[in-house]
Amino acid sequence: MKKTGFIAIVGLANAGKSSLLNALIKQKVAIVSPKPQTTRDNILGIWTDDDTQMVFVDTPGFLKSKNALGDYMLKNIDSAVTDVDAILLAIDGHDGIDDKELQQVEMYGKKGLPMVVAVTKTDITQPEKLIPHLAKLNNYACISEVFCVSAHKNKCVQDLKDALKKYLTGTEMFFEEDDVTDKSQRYLVQEIIREKILLALDEEIPHGVGIELNKMQWNEADARWEIDANVIIEKQSHKPIILGKRGEMIKSIGTAARQSIQKLLEQRVYLELWVKVKEDWRNNKYVMTELGYFTK
Secondary structure, X not given: OOEEEEEEEEEEOOOOHXXXXXXXXXXXXXXXXXOOOOOOOOEEEEEEOOOEEEEEEEOOOEOOOOOHHHHHHHHHHHHHOOOOOEEEEEEEOOXXXXXXXXXXXXXXXXXXXXXXXXXXXHHHOOHHHHHHHHHHHHHOOOEEEEEEXXXXXXXXXXXXXXXXXXXXXXXXXXXXXXXXXXOOHHHHHHHHHHHHHHHHOOOOHHHXXXXXXXXXXXXXXXXXXXXXXXXXXXXXXXXHHHHOHHHHHHHHHHHHHHHHHHHHHOOOEXXXXXXXXXXXXXXXXXXXXXXXXXXX
16 A cells, blocks of 8 residues: 655745756656746646655745736645645755745744755755754754755755655555646646746846747647747837847747757657737736636
């Protein structure tokens, strides 16, 4: 009989939650970028082995909401820590552990659930600088265990996963053994496109980008997926930035996205991207719903 259960991965923006999720399940199901607010939805990552099915819930980084999309992201965090077996709090070890991280410990400690802390990015952190910060965590009885990990180097990820097994309380399988996420291929395709935009562009523009999938269908004659998507932006002034000189930026984004989508689908892909302006869409619940950000 397998041990099963749900574990919520929470933490501040850019704490490395999505990278940690991908490392824990050994599959890329969550997009990753150095920019905060990369993750907007709760994403399930499912790990199944001989004796365990562990369902990780990756959440948006904790933020102060400035619009309806921010409200939606905060609701996702709240829902993720309901009816789970344990909380996995990711803390950016490279940034150090200060008041804002300790406030997260206190906030999630009040949930009354087992809480494991994963101090991330230790591959780019000097141990002598990290040790005094780790000592701050000793003052919190609500922390069950602390692990120093590197998702990039796969350091201590397996040790963390083995430790989390003891907090699982279920025995019923929630997903098939070969499932790795609850998200559809269409969703993952949209997220890959958004990831490439986040990696390509600086400043605030990427946070105001949404992806609308117009078409995703298999062309039997050409043996390829044909995908057509709109890149939704908030301001007309952002359009030339995303397009780039002579369309070079959007072409570069499209090439990078197509290559990653081909890896996901394991088939050839033809991708077309269009840029459309929908003013202040992050405060427009109709547009948000169209883009898949449900606001019930």
